[in-house]
Amino acid sequence: MTGAELFGIIDMQNVFLVMAVLIVMASLVSLYRGIEGPGIFNRIVAVNVIGTKTIVLLVLIGFIYGRPDFFDIALVYAILNFIMTIAATRY
Amino acid sequence: MIYDTLINLIVVLLLTIGVFFMLSGTIGFARFPDFYSRMHATGKCDTLGEGLMLVALIIYEVAYTGVCEGPLKNALLVGVKMLFLIMFILLANPTSTHAIAKAAYDVGLEPWRKPDETIAWLDTGRGEGDDEDGGETS
Numbered sequence: 460m461t462g463a464e465l466f467g468i469i470d471m472q473n474v475f476l477v478m479a480v481l482i483v484m485a486s487l488v489s490l491y492r493g494i495e496g497p498g499i500f501n502r503i504v505a506v507n508v509i510g511t512k513t514i515v516l517l518v519l520i521g522f523i524y525g526r527p528d529f530f531d532i533a534l535v536y537a538i539l540n541f542i543m544t545i546a547a548t549r550y
Numbered sequence: 551m552i553y554d555t556l557i558n559l560i561v562v563l564l565l566t567i568g569v570f571f572m573l574s575g576t577i578g579f580a581r582f583p584d585f586y587s588r589m590h591a592t593g594k595c596d597t598l599g600e601g602l603m604l605v606a607l608i609i610y611e612v613a614y615t616g617v618c619e620g621p622l623k624n625a626l627l628v629g630v631k632m633l634f635l636i637m638f639i640l641l642a643n644p645t646s647t648h649a650i651a652k653a654a655y656d657v658g659l660e661p662w663r664k665p666d667e668t669i670a671w672l673d674t675g676r677g678e679g680d681d682e683d684g685g686e687t688s
Binding site for chain 1: 561562565568569572573576577579580585588589592596597600603604607628631632634635638639642643645646647649650652653657
């Protein structure tokens with residue numbers, strides 16, 4: 460990107476990429492609880508947690524590829540996640 | 551140059567702290583025995599980790615104008631948009647956590663569906679309590 464963003468030796472895009480990979484690993488651990496967890500509430504919480512991690516992941520993808528469209532997608536995904544959780548708990 | 555290094559150091563530090571909070575919350579979500587303790591693990595760690603990471607990305611975005619190319623080249627617009635995202639997350643995530651916990655409480659469960667593990671965990675506590683009782687009687 461413009462400005463090169465070198466912190467010592469490390470490129471900042473690689474830092475964002477490492478953070479995105481760590482968030483994907485945390486999301487996979489949450490997915491285990493969502494599949495295995497007993498009861499409906501554990502699955503609702505797992506979906507909520509994965510959605511929360513997906514928002515940060517979308518923003519990081521927008522920073523990695525330099526496209527500002529992903530921030531709008533992250534906003535819409537946050538609103539949809541909130542509405543879906545409220546609707547699932549009010550059934 | 552030293553300014554860029556300082557900004558990058560702050561951004562990397564905030565991102566690392568946020569990822570640490572998210573990973574610890576996820577480990578607590580996978581390992582805790584009860585439903586309410588899992589809610590306790592996830593409800594705060596995800597909000598704090600996400601807030602820290604988005605604050606770091608806002609600092610990065612505002613410090614280097616021009617990360618986002620294309621029609622939206624204005625970096626301040628993206629920063630304000632992510633600030634809205636942080637404010638919405640800070641409002642919505644505790645609300646949804648409270649709604650889930652309230653629904654689980656209204657359905658009626660002291661521990662949800664896992665009495666075996668909870669009672670076994672309490673039995674170990676009672677074993678230690680018996681030792682304390684023995685100490686009291688002696």
